[in-house]
Amino acid sequence: MGKKTKKPGKGKEKTEKKTAKAEEKKARRETKKLSPEDDIDAILLSIQKEEAKKKEVHVDDNVPAPSPRSNCSLTVNPLKETELILYGGEFYNGNKTFVYGDLFRYDVEKLEWKLVSSPNSPPPRSAHQAVAWKNYIYIFGGEFTSPNQERFHHYKDFWMLDLKTNQWEQLNLKGCPSPRSGHRMILYKHKIILFGGFYDTLREVRYYNDLFVFDLDQFKWQEIKPKPGAMWPTARSGFQLFVYQDDIFLYGGYSKEVSSDKNNSEKGIVHSDMWSLDPKTWEWNKVKKGGMPPGPRAGFSMCVHKRRALLFGGVVDMEVEGDVMMSLFLNELYGFQLDTSRWYPLELRKEKSTKDKLKKVEQNCPDDVNKKINPACTAREETVESEDEESNIDDISKNIASNMSIVDGENLTNSDEKPKESGAKLDIQSSLPEVVKPCGRINACMAVGRDTLYIYGGMMEIKDQEITLDDLYSLNLSKLDEWKCIIPMIENMRTILQEKTKGKGKRKSTKTVRQVAGERVT
Incomplete structure (x- = not known):
């Protein structure tokens, strides 16, 4: 009898099966080693069991304001424009993360706040996206972080909230985007447009530049593939999408690339490019930024x-000296x-008039007083130029921590940190109105x-401590006169800020802006 011959591909198939089994065993071993705070599957299962106990919608009226959080979603109710819908988010207390x-x-x-509890609610998440249409809010994706921030679970579930009944419904539909957070979602006519985001596999962070469309009439997902040779934005997270007429704009974002050096180190990239998408042809084009764009x-x-379109906040890292970095929160x-594709800084009328008054008073002040009242470091400067680095950094920290603008002034201090008021300073304080910001x-x-x-x-x-905020501000965009503080920062947060700014704000660190903002800029 002739020798038996192996069927082509049989050996490869066996090898793949063995490899898959080995990976499964390894994953099981690693899961056993997990501490309770690391085991995301167990945490989410426990939450799911608690949710299953809910039998009906329950609304608590006039409850306390939500706890401090970031990476949540805030949506205007399309049925009632004086109502805001807040969902999810995360809080880090210095030791643990709460989602x-x-x-x-x-x-x-x-x-007044209302707290809504409903059966079949989505599991906790942050860095998701929410879009309102008719009497519904649609939510996709996001992430759940273990309390010690060692593990992350990215969602790819799609939910619909009925604002009339407060009932949630999960939409299990084919062709939806892969699990991710840091993506963006906007409404264009009867369609939801989703782009980009990232996925953390623990070993690497993967960034996306894929484009998906959800048709709200047909309830179908569709992925839009780039045509050969077509222009297309690079993969990123933490960007912004917004719509004007028949144009969809994309601005900024963050991604990482592996450098070509021997260590294959990763380098963070803060994007400042701008694109427009034509929803009729699904073609991208670069937008030239006219006027005075933000840094x-x-x-x-x-x-x-x-x-x-309005842009607020953000963070930049400034190199002060050597490996010392200063994070400036704007x-x-x-x-x-x-309609003209031009950028410009928005100055409020009250703020502008206050600055004019300050300028007039400063002309009559001695130079040394001017330097102390109006430090070189403001939110608009990206470099620190001073012979006394520590003094300048301290000024920045005070400016960041204050809920007032720099024109409100800080008490001049001597080496013993005791307040010292000059006659010129008192004149300025009495002549300037308070500017809330x-x-x-x-x-x-x-x-x-x-x-x-x-x-x-x-x-x-x-100074290396994350401060999660819970304040709420409003600004009348027709008048552009002043910010109004609807909900002030809670007292213990205010105390932390005051204590943190008493010392020097210098930090010996080589952290990039990405690391300062957290591994997931969303």
Whole structure:
């Protein structure tokens, strides 16, 4: 009898099966070693069991404001523009991370929060995306972080919330995007447009530049593939998408690339490019940024009001000396005129008049007083130029921590940290009105309803400590006169900020802007 011959591909198939089994065993071994705080599957299963106990919708009226959080979603109710819908988010207390799945409804006229508890709610998440259409809010993706931030679970589930009944429904549909967070989702006519994001596999972070469309009439997902040779934005997360008429704009974002050196080290890239997408042809084109565009930054927020897109916040890292880095959390507001593609800084009328008054008073002040009252480091500068580095960094920290603008001034201090008021300083304080302004932050919620801009929560960092915020500000976009603080920062957060800014804000670190903003700039 002749010798038996192996069928082609049989050996390869066996090898693949063995490899898969070995990987399975390895994964099981690693799971056994997990601490309770690492075992995301067990945590989510426990949450799911608790959710299953809910039998009906329950609404608690006039509850306390939500706990501090960032990377949540804030959506204006399309049925009632004076109501905001807040869902999810995360909070880091310095030791542990808490991820939320709670749903709040806030009446901006009555200044009242409602807490909604519903059967079949989505599991807790942050860095998801939410879009409102008719009487529904649609939510896709996001992530769940273990308490010690060692493991992450990315979602690819798609949910629909009925704002009339407060009932959730999971939409299990074919062709949906892969698991991710840091993506962006916007509404164009009867379609939801989704682009980009990232997925953390623990071994590597994968960034996406894929484009998906969900048809709200047909309830179908469709992936739009780039045509050969067509222009297309690079993969990224933490960017912003916004719509004007028949154009969809993309701005900024963050990604990593592996350098070509021997160590194959990863380098973070903060994008500042701008694109427009034609939803009729699905073709991308680069947009030339006219006017005075904002500098590169990560973690900023954007939304649209009429013919203008608004940008707020973000973080930049500044090299002070050697390997010492200073993280500057910004509270600037920029406008992008959508019909002319021009950027410009938005100065409020009250703020502008205050600056004019300050300028007049400064002309009559001695030079040494001027230098102390109006330090060189402001939110608009990207470099620190001073002979006394520590003094300048301290000024920056005070500016970040304050809920007032720099023109409100800080008490002049001597070496013993005792307040010392000069006659000129007292004159300035008495002649200037108080200018209320949100402090600098990243990953804040931003929404527009009835010509009013709302900014809620977010995160900042002072001297290596993350501060998660819970304040709510509004700005009348028709008047552009002043910020109004609807919900002030809770007292213990204010105390932390004050304590942190007493010392020097210098930090010996080589952290990049990406690391400062957290591994997931969303």
